[in-house]
Amino acid sequence: MNVAMSNLDLAFAALADPTRRRIVARLTRGELRVTDLAQPFAMSLNAVSKHVKVLEGAGLVRRRREGREHYLRLRAAPLREVAKWTSQYERFWNQRLDALGTFLDQQQGNDDEGSQ
Amino acid sequence: MNVAMSNLDLAFAALADPTRRRIVARLTRGELRVTDLAQPFAMSLNAVSKHVKVLEGAGLVRRRREGREHYLRLRAAPLREVAKWTSQYERFWNQRLDALGTFLDQQQGNDDEGSQ
DNA sequence: CATTCATTCAACCTTTTGGTTGAATAATAC
DNA sequence: GTATTATTCAACCAAAAGGTTGAATGAATG
Numbered sequence: 001m002n003v004a005m006s007n008l009d010l011a012f013a014a015l016a017d018p019t020r021r022r023i024v025a026r027l028t029r030g031e032l033r034v035t036d037l038a039q040p041f042a043m044s045l046n047a048v049s050k051h052v053k054v055l056e057g058a059g060l061v062r063r064r065r066e067g068r069e070h071y072l073r074l075r076a077a078p079l080r081e082v083a084k085w086t087s088q089y090e091r092f093w094n095q096r097l098d099a100l101g102t103f104l105d106q107q108q109g110n111d112d113e114g115s116q
Numbered sequence: 117m118n119v120a121m122s123n124l125d126l127a128f129a130a131l132a133d134p135t136r137r138r139i140v141a142r143l144t145r146g147e148l149r150v151t152d153l154a155q156p157f158a159m160s161l162n163a164v165s166k167h168v169k170v171l172e173g174a175g176l177v178r179r180r181r182e183g184r185e186h187y188l189r190l191r192a193a194p195l196r197e198v199a200k201w202t203s204q205y206e207r208f209w210n211q212r213l214d215a216l217g218t219f220l221d222q223q224q225g226n227d228d229e230g231s232q
Numbered sequence: 233c234a235t236t237c238a239t240t241c242a243a244c245c246t247t248t249t250g251g252t253t254g255a256a257t258a259a260t261a262c
Numbered sequence: 263g264t265a266t267t268a269t270t271c272a273a274c275c276a277a278a279a280g281g282t283t284g285a286a287t288g289a290a291t292g
Contacts, residue, residue: 149239150238151237151238162239165239185238
């Protein structure tokens with residue numbers, strides 16, 4: 001992406017890819033080397049290596065070099081930022097819409113509420 | 117993105133763009149027409165219209181047509197999913213690393229903890 | 233009805249993304 | 263010292279993303 005991205009931008013962008021979210025998930029069980037990490041994925045090691053670098057750039061992964069092996073560790077701090085941003089909207093969850101929302105519901109609109 | 121994406125994929129992908137996150141933020145104050153929405157952005161109306169469609173595709177925005185005007189409303193349910201996914205990692209925030217993590221900290225590694 | 237206004241559609245363009253393959257580098261093992 | 267192993271670097275590629283402009287559609291307005 002663009003040059004100067006905010007931390008939040010970087011985190012969201014990094015997490016937008018499902019493979020990278022799987023990597024994050026796998027790293028909760030402890031450190032893994034790049035090769036270990038790549039093992040269950042149906043893509044080249046190189047591809048995984050790139051994904052790791054994206055996560056690293058977003059601060060979601062920390063790398064510890066030990067000889068030729070690179071151990072990756074989850075660093076969840078950026079996830080906290082994502083959670084913080086997201087939970088700003090808690091009051092809008094539950095479809096319990098505030099004043100305006102309910103008003104609009106009443107005047108029928110196109111109400112096919114069952115979608116998604 | 118690809119054909120069949122999960123809801124979570126769609127939500128994360130939609131939120132990866134800072135413009136779209138701004139749109140979401142603006143919609144907390146109530147419904148807006150596409151034109152209103154586009155007004156503060158330094159890009160064409162068409163570009164904003166596209167962003168809205170992405171958000172709609174991810175279920176983050178609901179559209180209500182009234183004559184020629186389209187009123188957009190926030191639908192935060194997908195944000196809840198994002199929050200849920202994210203908060204799986206709460207226990208990793210705070211650098212209070214679990215068993216393995218602390219073990220690794222002890223054997224020094226390359227510990228320049230102050231970054232980001 | 234002719235205009236203007238609100239919006240999308242369609243085509244196009246450039247940059248980014250996500251993947252590939254084939255070296256290069258550098259540490260370990262034989 | 264020569265393989266082998268772990269990883270990155272570099273070049274390339276196709277597809278997607280994010281933007282543009284110009285035209286189409288369809289309501290509202292004079």
